[in-house]
Amino acid sequence: MELFGIAGLYFRERPEKSEIPSGFFCYDLKGDYYNEMVQVGESVNARYAGSVLLPIPIPFENRETLWITWELEFSDKRMTVKEYRKKQEGLNPEKARLTMESGIQRANEELMYIDPSDQYEVFQVSRSSYGNGYRYQYRDMSYVREKVLDVHAEDYKIVGGGKLMPEETIDSLIQKINTQHLIGSKGHAVSISDVIMMKRNGKIKSYDVNRDGFWRLPLFEEQWIKRHEFQKLKGFPKEYLKPKKSKQKER
Numbered sequence: 001m002e003l004f005g006i007a008g009l010y011f012r013e014r015p016e017k018s019e020i021p022s023g024f025f026c027y028d029l030k031g032d033y034y035n036e037m038v039q040v041g042e043s044v045n046a047r048y049a050g051s052v053l054l055p056i057p058i059p060f061e062n063r064e065t066l067w068i069t070w071e072l073e074f075s076d077k078r079m080t081v082k083e084y085r086k087k088q089e090g091l092n093p094e095k096a097r098l099t100m101e102s103g104i105q106r107a108n109e110e111l112m113y114i115d116p117s118d119q120y121e122v123f124q125v126s127r128s129s130y131g132n133g134y135r136y137q138y139r140d141m142s143y144v145r146e147k148v149l150d151v152h153a154e155d156y157k158i159v160g161g162g163k164l165m166p167e168e169t170i171d172s173l174i175q176k177i178n179t180q181h182l183i184g185s186k187g188h189a190v191s192i193s194d195v196i197m198m199k200r201n202g203k204i205k206s207y208d209v210n211r212d213g214f215w216r217l218p219l220f221e222e223q224w225i226k227r228h229e230f231q232k233l234k235g236f237p238k239e240y241l242k243p244k245k246s247k248q249k250e251r
Helices: 081-087 093-107 141-146 170-179 220-228
Strands: 009-011 025-031 037-041 048-054 065-067 119-125 156-163 195-200 203-210 213-216
Touching (some): 141 203, 195 220
Antiparallel strands (some): 119 156, 203 213
């Protein structure tokens, strides 16, 4: 099985502490009223749905649980704890950490607005979108302007994200994402027409990736927030919905 892009070992019943290998971490899965696994936590009492063993810790950061929507995948292959432990030898902990961050961000988008830390998210045109995304996918802003099109959040889906380091720029961030393959099977390497959303010091800005730079998309954040109703979250900063100029700006 995989959780947040990291190979794990599933237990139907909570394992004994003696069964957990040194250096590994065990978490509980929580189900909903339809017995679907929807959350993961350090310890779950109500609606316990099994446990998962992982080679790296989940960064809950004072949260009891995290959503796991679309980030939990099972396989038919079974293995023992010993076999699983052997398979994790040689794991790159830094790449695993970044991969997990990306998975957590995909399943917990609200963190961008209620978690004060600096973060980033990556969006790509969704194939299932009913908008105009197919008309400008892989096209730069010069084409969008020539055809009088609008880059709109409703045409996109989130494919990755994570913590934004103080020294990171858009260029270095894209290089890290593509080099470490952080998007994985959820999309493709960052390229033209993708959108990078960055939050630094409490301010969120979105940029359209172009062939020769980046274009600021001042309306993208508001469109995405309203589409998912993040403004209804407890503790949502009202300044994220302040009126903004609609004109697209080059970097």
